[in-house]
Amino acid sequence: IQVLKGLLYLHREKHIIHRDLKPSNLLVNHRGEVKITDFGVSAIMQSTSGQANSFVGTYNYMSPERISGGKYGYKSDIWSLGLVLLECATGQFPFSPPELDEGWTNVYELMEAIVDQPPPSASSDQFSPEFCSFISACVQKDPKDRQSAHELMTHPFMNLYEDLHVDLASYFTNAGSPLATLKTCDTISDS
Numbered sequence: 234i235q236v237l238k239g240l241l242y243l244h245r246e247k248h249i250i251h252r253d254l255k256p257s258n259l260l261v262n263h264r265g266e267v268k269i270t271d272f273g274v275s276a277i278m279q280s281t282s283g284q285a286n287s288f289v290g291t292y293n294y295m296s297p298e299r300i301s302g303g304k305y306g307y308k309s310d311i312w313s314l315g316l317v318l319l320e321c322a323t324g325q326f327p328f329s330p331p332e333l334d335e336g337w338t339n340v341y342e343l344m345e346a347i348v349d350q351p352p353p354s355a356s357s358d359q360f361s362p363e364f365c366s367f368i369s370a371c372v373q374k375d376p377k378d379r380q381s382a383h384e385l386m387t388h389p390f391m392n393l394y395e396d397l398h399v400d401l402a403s404y405f406t407n408a409g410s411p412l413a414t415l416k417t418c419d420t421i422s423d424s
Contacts, residue, residue, distance in 0.1 A: 234391060235267035236314065241382040243269070244307040254313035255294045256320060265401030292340050292347075293326060297374050300344045308376040311385070315371025319353055322360065327353035327372075363390040 236259060243249040251258075251269065258271045296312035298305045319327045328346050330337045337343045352372040355365040367390035370380040385391065 236269060236317075237382055237385055237391070239267070239269045240307075240310055240314065241386060244310070244382050250305070250307055251310050251313075252299075253294070254310050254317060256317055259317065261401055263402060265404070267401075292344055293328075295344075295347065296376065297348045298376055300348050306376065308379045308381060311371050311379050311382065312376075315368050316353070318371070319355060319368050322355065322364070361390075361393065363388075363393050366390065 240251070240254075243251060253271060254269070258269060260268045260270055262268065292300070294313040294316050296305060296309040299309050316327050328343065328350065330342070352374055353368075354372075355368040357365050367385070367388050370385060370388060373379040380388070
């Protein structure tokens with residue numbers, strides 16, 4: 234929810250396409266707040282319907298329209314979000330290499346797979362119908378068929394756990410580095 238709210242803010246308020254959304258660009262601080270980072274390849278658009286056509290970012294999470302060299306918009310970030318969530322859920326990157334033992338021979342094979350293979354999906358045997366539907370809404374090949382961040386905020390998956398309080402702060406405090414519990418910033422601001 235926090236990442237989706239962040240994308241909604243970037244897209245609607247700041248008119249920014251992140252262009253490099255991936256697991257390593259999503260950080261969780263000691264308060265359990267998820268932050269989108271690394272805006273080095275972001276594009277600022279003139280309006281909410283702006284389109285870009287440059288080729289920057291991490292290939293693995295690029296949308297098919299970006300890899301094909303076509304125009305792309307905010308929904309290219311939604312494709313990336315879908316892949317990130319699916320990877321977090323399954324523990325592996327959604328596009329499997331042809332030879333599972335060897336991995337991708339080169340980046341062009343991966344890019345061809347993203348453009349030509351059917352979009353990845355969440356297994357209905359492992360995941361809720363709401364999660365499967367959410368992933369499907371994110372990874373549609375045609376960006377016109379992909380939901381926007383605003384539309385995804387009302388998706389049933391977003392409401393599935395709204396009554397469940399997930400305490401990311403205690404999880405990361407208990408699982409993380411002892412440095413995560415330091416109150417240095419809070420102490421300085423209190424002085």
